[in-house]
Amino acid sequence: MRNRTTSRPFTGVEAYRITRFLSEGIGQRVAESDADRAAALFIADLFRGAGLTVSTQEFPLPSGGASCNVFAYRGPIMPESYIVVGAHYDSVAGTGGANDNASGVGVLLETAISLAGVALPVPIVYVAFGAEEGPHAGSKHFVAELSGVSSVIGMVNLDAVGVADGMEIGCYGEVDPWLAAHCQETAESLGFHLTDTHFGGKSDYASFADAGIPVACFARTDQPTAHTPDDNMSLISQQGMAEIGTILVNALVSLDPGMWMTK
Ligand SMILES: [Zn+2]
Numbered sequence: 001m002r003n004r005t006t007s008r009p010f011t012g013v014e015a016y017r018i019t020r021f022l023s024e025g026i027g028q029r030v031a032e033s034d035a036d037r038a039a040a041l042f043i044a045d046l047f048r049g050a051g052l053t054v055s056t057q058e059f060p061l062p063s064g065g066a067s068c069n070v071f072a073y074r075g076p077i078m079p080e081s082y083i084v085v086g087a088h089y090d091s092v093a094g095t096g097g098a099n100d101n102a103s104g105v106g107v108l109l110e111t112a113i114s115l116a117g118v119a120l121p122v123p124i125v126y127v128a129f130g131a132e133e134g135p136h137a138g139s140k141h142f143v144a145e146l147s148g149v150s151s152v153i154g155m156v157n158l159d160a161v162g163v164a165d166g167m168e169i170g171c172y173g174e175v176d177p178w179l180a181a182h183c184q185e186t187a188e189s190l191g192f193h194l195t196d197t198h199f200g201g202k203s204d205y206a207s208f209a210d211a212g213i214p215v216a217c218f219a220r221t222d223q224p225t226a227h228t229p230d231d232n233m234s235l236i237s238q239q240g241m242a243e244i245g246t247i248l249v250n251a252l253v254s255l256d257p258g259m260w261m262t263k
Pocket of ligand 1: 088
């Protein structure tokens, strides 16, 4: 595939379609259930369709049983140094988890599709994490399996990004906030308003930040239905997902090693 210099426009069409399939077609995705495994297979297929190499990583659940992370990258082997863009695909019991977090997976996958064939300043590894709900078991396992944490330059997390209001970018812990700041600057340059937040550690970004890896977390504040049966497609905004996806794609293509090499 010839490299293109610009990404496809991020319309939110794919993100919305994927969010609907995960939340309504598959439904609740509790770790280790058949639906959880079906979601992982669906995600792997879409990564392959975007021309990426797919790996799965099984891990044990604290409550017994197992789930898996699905991750994808260009070329035959995992890059040595890369940015992680991640979203969890599991949901709590009793809900299809449209916003939390089929929406994050939708934006993750449309990002991979938008950037297919685009020349990137730094390799990206896309990760759909299993078993975030509860103790963040999937992302903790991913970080624990890294041969050296220095190989992950930074991690962008997408969790509950499907509604229309209250767009936020957040950092966590004591890590260098350069990646969140870069996403914020990108948003401003595109005319979007992102509220700066310091999050409390309730998603997969915490596993990376706790290992000293810089993080940036996209979220939407307006989540009245989180972890309830009402977390369904009636809340989901294609336009809202397109806004976050547009910021993310532009932030990824404008990364510059000077942002982290001089630290
Ligand atoms: Zn979540």
